[in-house]
Amino acid sequence: MQTTVDRAGLSRLISAAGGIADGITAVIDDLGAQAVAAAVVGELLHRADVPAGPDVSVHLGLRHGDATIRYGLQVGSAGIAHHPVGGEREPAGVPDVSLTQDLTEVVRSLFGPRGAQSSASRVVHWGHLENPAAFDRPLPAYDVVRRMVDALDRPYDVGLAELCVRYGSDKWGHHTYPRRYEQHFGPLRDQPLTILEIGVGGFGDQRRGGASLEVWRRYFPRALVYGLDIVDKSHLGGQRVAVLQGDQSSPVDLARVVEVMGRPDIVIDDGSHVSAHLLASFAYLFPVLRDGGLYVMEDLQTSYWPTFGGRAGTYDDPATSLGFLKTLIDGLHHEEIVGRAPAATDPDIGGVHFYHNLAFIEKERNLDGGAPSWIPRGVRQRTSVPD
Ligand SMILES: C[S@@+](CC[C@H](N)C(=O)[O-])C[C@H]1O[C@@H](n2cnc3c(N)ncnc32)[C@H](O)[C@@H]1O
Structure with missing residues (x-):
């Protein structure tokens, strides 16, 4: 099974992201959903620019067909780390937040042109909702997810x-x-x-x-x-x-x-x-x-x-x-x-x-013929005495 997408694959993904959903899904199937998910997570975290900070755990689920490819993200004083989740690597405990979205939609949001972004399949669950104390002040998880969602939705472009x-x-x-x-x-x-x-x-x-x-x-x-x-x-x-x-x-x-x-x-x-x-x-x-x-x-x-x-x-x-x-x-x-x-x-x-x-x-082509040939190009002969 392919685990990474090479540059030629990325180029295909980027081209497909400008088109219809079925075309994107077909390219994902061709490149391998796991490999595309890895590329998407790398891109998302690069664009989200999550700074080092208090501990926050995020579960990211990328749905593709009947499967959900899952990643665990951990923010801490050293920055953000991520790893695939599944099999031996089941997450321990309830994450601060889980974000799930269709892989096809995420590919289109990240690699498609402005205006192609959508969040129709996105579901966000906060882990603290049953704890009233957590409502006293904004949680660090809010900023982490805000950055991820902004990276996906592109509400603005940085100059x-x-x-x-x-x-x-x-x-x-x-x-x-x-x-x-x-x-x-x-x-x-x-x-x-x-x-x-x-x-x-x-x-x-x-x-x-x-x-x-x-x-x-x-x-x-x-x-x-x-x-x-x-x-x-x-x-x-x-x-x-x-x-x-x-x-x-x-x-x-x-x-x-x-x-x-x-x-x-x-x-x-x-x-x-x-x-x-x-x-x-x-x-x-x-x-x-x-x-x-x-x-x-x-x-x-x-x-x-x-x-x-x-x-x-x-x-x-x-x-x-x-x-x-x-x-x-x-x-x-x-x-x-x-x-x-x-x-x-x-x-x-x-x-x-x-x-x-x-x-x-x-x-660009610079062959439009130029000025018409009948316009004299040499030194003009004076034929009459000017006023
Ligand atoms: C001004 S720095 C580039 C800065 C960078 N583009 C930026 O904006 O952050 C110039 C670089 O050109 C490289 N360089 C110098 N001579 C070169 C050559 N003949 N061919 C390719 N690179 C060269 C240097 O090693 C140096 O890293």
Whole structure:
């Protein structure tokens, strides 16, 4: 019996969660209900963010067909722990609360788009109802269940700046990138996406990093997130997050990344910030980016700094990151420019957005023919004397 759902399985589950209940149930049956339940519990607890606190015991039941897959959750001073219940592992005593819901409905609530959430099959039983003393003040169990229910029902979405602070990404702080990311990523938030971020964080310290990968995992509830770093940080991966080791300037390493993740919808380059590296990654990854995708480059001020392979005193050198990005503006107008050597990316540049230290490049067909051919493009000959 399969006990875990791999990334391909998760991808199927996420796609199915956007459709009808029967389709979700069929995928659950195919992947194995126990394995899906394990994935669901991992996702639910990640999103619920239950802090360490007073002891609370929760029984979670996920109904599927005639069976109920049960988990015991225990909150305490060390945080929250969970384990499957059944057979040898029968729970002792009455839990503070039990929450039961259909597995299909839970999958749709967690992995479906906003608006797909429902709680029609949910039953919550509080264990203290027969004890009048328990009504004196709010019980710790109330907050634990409130967090779990909010994670399922998605009554609100946490903003990107708050997620950056929560997980410790420097995208918010001396940079104020979230405002721009919200602008471009907000409309994609509910899509089943593949996202690659170059630069996991923590530099040479193998144990540190992963902050922004956690941010993307929370921000995009239906995405599979990949991180690439020159240092091995693979242990920072988790459900819906995989961390690969490689050099962003090496086409061989990038080919391996694409082999593992498939074509991405979003690439974020927050790696070495060395101009030649940014350009090498773009040259390999932009062609494999899906149509409608976004390619982001951070910390572009390094384009002016020779220590990062940038240029001081001259601003248009196409070997620097910003000098190169400026050439994409010409690429946008490739059908209207006379006598310019074409660039391979021209037909796919849909838009280039510059912000302080940050740029977004949209990939879409740029082949609509341009301005009509009868409009003179050369230096106009004066045929009459103006008034
Ligand atoms: C600024 S940190 C990334 C921070 C992270 N994205 C965040 O927002 O939390 C840059 C990371 O890029 C990695 N890096 C440096 N050179 C690289 C290269 N050539 N290829 C891939 N990663 C590289 C470093 O090891 C470091 O962890």
